[in-house]
Amino acid sequence: MRVVVTGSKGQLGRALLEMMEGHTLLPIDLPEHDFTEDSTFQAIVDFAPEMVIHGGAFTNVDGCETDPDTAYRVNALGTQNVALACQTCGAAMLYVSTNEVFDGTKEEPYLEFDPPNPIGVYGKSKLAGEMYVRALLKKFYIVRTAWLYARGDNNFVTKMIKAADERGALRVVTDEVGSPTYAPDLAAAIVRLIQTGRYGIYHFTNEGACSRYEFCLKILELSGRGHIPVTPITSDQYKRIAQPPLYSVIRNYCGATALGIILRPWEEALQEYFADE
Numbered sequence: 001m002r003v004v005v006t007g008s009k010g011q012l013g014r015a016l017l018e019m020m021e022g023h024t025l026l027p028i029d030l031p032e033h034d035f036t037e038d039s040t041f042q043a044i045v046d047f048a049p050e051m052v053i054h055g056g057a058f059t060n061v062d063g064c065e066t067d068p069d070t071a072y073r074v075n076a077l078g079t080q081n082v083a084l085a086c087q088t089c090g091a092a093m094l095y096v097s098t099n100e101v102f103d104g105t106k107e108e109p110y111l112e113f114d115p116p117n118p119i120g121v122y123g124k125s126k127l128a129g130e131m132y133v134r135a136l137l138k139k140f141y142i143v144r145t146a147w148l149y150a151r152g153d154n155n156f157v158t159k160m161i162k163a164a165d166e167r168g169a170l171r172v173v174t175d176e177v178g179s180p181t182y183a184p185d186l187a188a189a190i191v192r193l194i195q196t197g198r199y200g201i202y203h204f205t206n207e208g209a210c211s212r213y214e215f216c217l218k219i220l221e222l223s224g225r226g227h228i229p230v231t232p233i234t235s236d237q238y239k240r241i242a243q244p245p246l247y248s249v250i251r252n253y254c255g256a257t258a259l260g261i262i263l264r265p266w267e268e269a270l271q272e273y274f275a276d277e
């Protein structure tokens, strides 16, 4: 298959490139290709792909809050540009979206059919991207995921380890709940999904859920730092620029039920992450 992968230098993009070695690939990322620009629209059309996996995004959630214009330019208009390229060359598109399109008030896992209601700029700009995909294309997948991590990156796992080593003690919130997701597991699910032709909205995260506090305890245990003390706090005691949805667990109903695509439990994936290190 001829496949375009945007965000190819990011956590998910790198995992996708590794997993799709047998395919003919066009990787798109900065600085060579900016997917908000006409030149990238043209590069995609000229490549004549069958599939475009659009994982590139402005993913800094606090950064989106302080610079909404950039968030909407990249996540909304950039996605419009990529979707229009797909429309022009007849490619199917897979858009990677986020659990942050929901407001976090449901108290049970969000289904693919639940109405989004983002509370932050990042979630709003990603939802705007979803709306362009739905309005412009017939052949699309939207895959929402959450709490992504991969080796060698600035994510929650690496941040907790760095903070533990620097400070010797941590304070972590108990009331933000989600599903940690290992980027290679998400990439494998996406590679299976794009072969089905069953277009629609999917929720792919590693199975199970935990609070940031529980996630941190597991990270410290598996990295040999179980002795580091962690104080449980609530999110009103931890001030940050963006306020993420508190309960942001998304349930994989459609992928599991219709296609049998299920990611393994988050604890198992985290174990493999540390084993691979």
Ligand SMILES: NC(=O)c1ccc[n+]([C@@H]2O[C@H](COP(=O)([O-])OP(=O)(O)OC[C@H]3O[C@@H](n4cnc5c(N)ncnc54)[C@H](OP(=O)(O)O)[C@@H]3O)[C@@H](O)[C@H]2O)c1
Pocket (backbone or CB within 6 Å): 006, 007, 008, 009, 010, 011, 012, 013, 028, 029, 030, 033, 034, 035, 036, 054, 055, 056, 057, 058, 059, 074, 078, 096, 097, 098, 099, 126, 144, 145, 146, 147, 148, 149
């Ligand atoms: N990370 C999470 O916890 C999380 C949770 C839910 C959903 N998601 C979604 O999952 C997808 C993959 O996330 P990720 O963690 O792999 O992201 P990531 O590591 O931040 O990778 C995103 C990549 O896109 C690139 N990019 C940004 N703007 C671009 C542009 N205008 N043109 C070309 N490339 C551009 C970035 O380059 P620079 O680094 O140079 O900016 C980066 O290499 C994203 O769509 C994200 O919204 C992520």
